[in-house]
Amino acid sequence: MFFFLQISSFVDAFLFQMLLDLYPVQNFTVEQIEYEKNTRLLQPIWDFMTKGNEHILSSPLFPPFYALSIDYTWVAVFTIIDLWFSEVPFFKNAKIQKDRKVTWELMKQSLKLQACNQLLYIYPMALVQLIWVPPTELPILAPTVFEMLSQVAIFFLSFDFTYFWFHYFSHKIKWLYRWCHSVHHMYSSPFAASAQHLHPFELFFVGTFITTIPWIFPTHCMTYWLWFFVAQSVSYEVHIGYDFPFALHRFFWFYSGAPAHDMHHLRPLTCFQPWFNYLDRLMGYHITYEDLKKMTEAKLKKFGVYSSGEEKGLIKIN
Template sequence: MSTSRYLSTEALSWLLDLGNVTSALLPEGSLLQPLWDHLQQHHHHLMRSPLFPVALSISTYFLLVGLYTGLDLLAPSWPSVNGYKLHPHKAVTWVGVRTTLRVTFYNHLLYMFPATLAQWLWRPDTPLPRDAPTLWEFLLGILGCTLLFDFQYYLWHLLHHRVPWLYRTFHAVHHQYNRPFSLVTQYMSGWELFTVGFWATVDPMLLGCHCLTTWGFMVFNIYVSTEDHCGYDFPWAMHRLMPLGLWGGSPKHDLHHQRPGTNFAPFFSHWDWLAGTDSSATDVSESTGDVFSRL
């Protein structure tokens, strides 16, 4: 046997051995398979319940707003945190916390609880596939759902600002705070909360996502929605991690609450760029300077 042929045979044997080791460590070739197997083994009945997505969404939301609200109340005496606030001289008060919580609980009891009850009574248990999605399927599924939700909400949001009756009847509640904090995320009319929740639920179905991907998107959607309203500009925020200014984040949405005719997209920036509804802090400072120059 020639030297080159011998080396080729050895290399092929080494690759086959490596493949066998990888398959043993990662069942079905998916990085998520061990996690999925663990969840199925220990939480099978919980995950099959139609109530599980609702419980996951609500618990994720209140966990996040609880953390941000704690920071809000501590920030005035905690300079290292207060320095990251978009409006460091405007403190979040207990009155604001109570008001936003009251509306949030009211909407959940009046709208979300009946919808949850109907889902529990009439929706069948969630089928759990044996195989987990691949890591690429998981990430691309979340990206696809986020892009679709972003497009839907941009059109819905634009319509509710351009049609006065829709704005007065449904969306004006959300704009009572021109400098939002995390609890303003769901400080909205019941109609708005229902439609946003409807898209977040239906979009993974439209894209045929694995249930693990669906739950991942729900958690991510709540995380970035809360971050948009948090009133902070932390170094790890999504708009700082995303290149080329593709993600609006809390600074852009904070500007939307000050200039309601701009920055309608909830997450990405491309629809506002294309439609000419984009606004930045520079635009606000320039327009403020023009006002002062005319006084």
């Protein structure tokens, strides 16, 4: 009985916190607003972010250019590592596919495609937002820690689950793979600069889903921006091609990380889930390098790859 009372209390507290998070600030009294400002842990950070920057943060151009700045940062950092520090023992030991060296020639081919995608699609769509997207209203109050973390966790789980099926069918439906997703698989050994090496349709689908999934809640813009950072950073992390000692997958067995995604590029019919691996494990697609080593030579050649006929005519860069 005591156990059920504890559960009931927890549920009541959970629901009360959700109501508090979603309750419109306009209906708060001045005293309530001041009380909330003094008790919310993120309020000082929010006040610091917004003070004097309201015109920048509220602009319809801020979200797309903020997202692009995250992309550029990941690519810049790991391009420097790949081109000039790959022989440093720390990075050399962490490299997953040690027989594949990242060169400027490989990068240029990917960066050309990404530049075309950005010039033809991303920048024009960002500029169009100036016309049809109103300025962002910056709330007085910061989100609560509970609101921010719970919503980002839900967004993370939702995207991971949904993208698994999009990714799965992009491989299983042959015309869809050849027409669209095979562009991303031009590289069998991924690196950070190849993370956005995508067909425009896939770029549009992924970008739209990451952007719109927060619409399931009245999401605070601070939570929205954190979600952008988390989603893009994790997407790049699984593409870097390095297995660092501090990588998340070493601490959480249900997180895939870079080794699983490297395996997916090497064996395209394995490891479909983008971030977690519970669906891959349930469906028998989660494969590690140790699993490959244990297979017989016949299975090693067959498992997780397309036949030569199925890949005939597709471009392969590495």
